[in-house]
Amino acid sequence: MNLEYAFNKTVAKAKNISRTRPKSVKSEVYDELQDLMPDEHLPYLMAQGGEHFVFGFDDPKHPDLIYKINVPETLPVVKAQLSGNPERLEKAKEEMKRMINKKREQLAEMRQYFGAEAVPAQQYMVREVPVSKKLVEVLLKDPEGQVEEIESVPALVVVQRRVDMPSDWTISLNGFYPESPKSALAFTKDRVGETIEAGNEILLGGMMSELDRESQLRWVVKMYPELDTVAWRAERDPEFKAKLEDLAYRLVEFTQDTNIPLELAGRDNMVMTKGPKGWTVKLMDVLPMDRYSMNDFKRILAKLSVGGKLNGNEAGVALNILNTIRMVNAIALIADIPERFKVIGLERVTTETWCKEFEQLFKD
């Protein structure tokens, strides 16, 4: 055992750190990762979200670093490596590098619109990470045959500055898809269909709703119960409200100018925290998967408005982007600014059509 490692282990022990499996991680995945983790720097698994395995470090040299392995971007490389076809592997790696360049550009745009302090310092990179046959079998939903022995794979990794999120002073600005049977709305007593209908009218119809602000707010918070805390705080904390207002302007402007549909569905993707300098915004995980853009959404709108049907991929894109539009406008409504993000032609698709098209995503 190397001495430095022994020293660090002792420090971790002295701090009495005991790490347990985060609730979001299946035990078979957790156990497998425990076996794969290197001793160096004392990594531990913090979370598994929709996209990333998120690691922190007990090594006192890296207290404020977070290491995130992007699973969906890495799986094509895993498949290519398993195929034994070197050309395919090269292509998959090239694709990953292209993705990294794109993310870097998008980060630069985000810093411009939201300010550097809102975007945690981070670096996208390709890193060889250890994997096992078993982990790959669990993660690959559609293996192309038998999975062979595999020891490591080039992965898309983001190293990010840790964001301090004190639980009493952190407010998450996310809203999961109300159409999903797993949404917070589905767990309330409110009628789902009626709520989505009203919410869509308010959030997608520009400024067309005839309801007063109070009623609009009530529907929107019903549709996105996650926003209840945000609305509550905005009503009582002027400092928070001022910061939220500023954020809302930037969100509308950013989305309108760049056409980048931010990912606002995931828990804690965008948060506001209060520290010694007051409320600050942190955009931790809002860059969308590159597989879609606002242009795809416009094509989808055109298709639906002439009675076309969406395939599974299009339905997924539509749901993500529709959610972004609604969330940007919900935050604008709560912040009480007049600006809204508008998409021409959106009003031509009814809520019934959207819900029908999304059904295919939530089977099983």
Ligand SMILES: Nc1ncnc2c1ncn2[C@@H]1O[C@H](COP(=O)(O)OP(=O)(O)O)[C@@H](O)[C@H]1O
């Ligand atoms: N920079 C960070 N600092 C502190 N916690 C983080 C950081 N990045 C992510 N996390 C934690 O990990 C969780 C998942 O991270 P995220 O980047 O949103 O991944 P995913 O795309 O898988 O949802 C977050 O909800 C948060 O609790």
Ligand SMILES: [Mg+2]
């Ligand atoms: Mg996330």
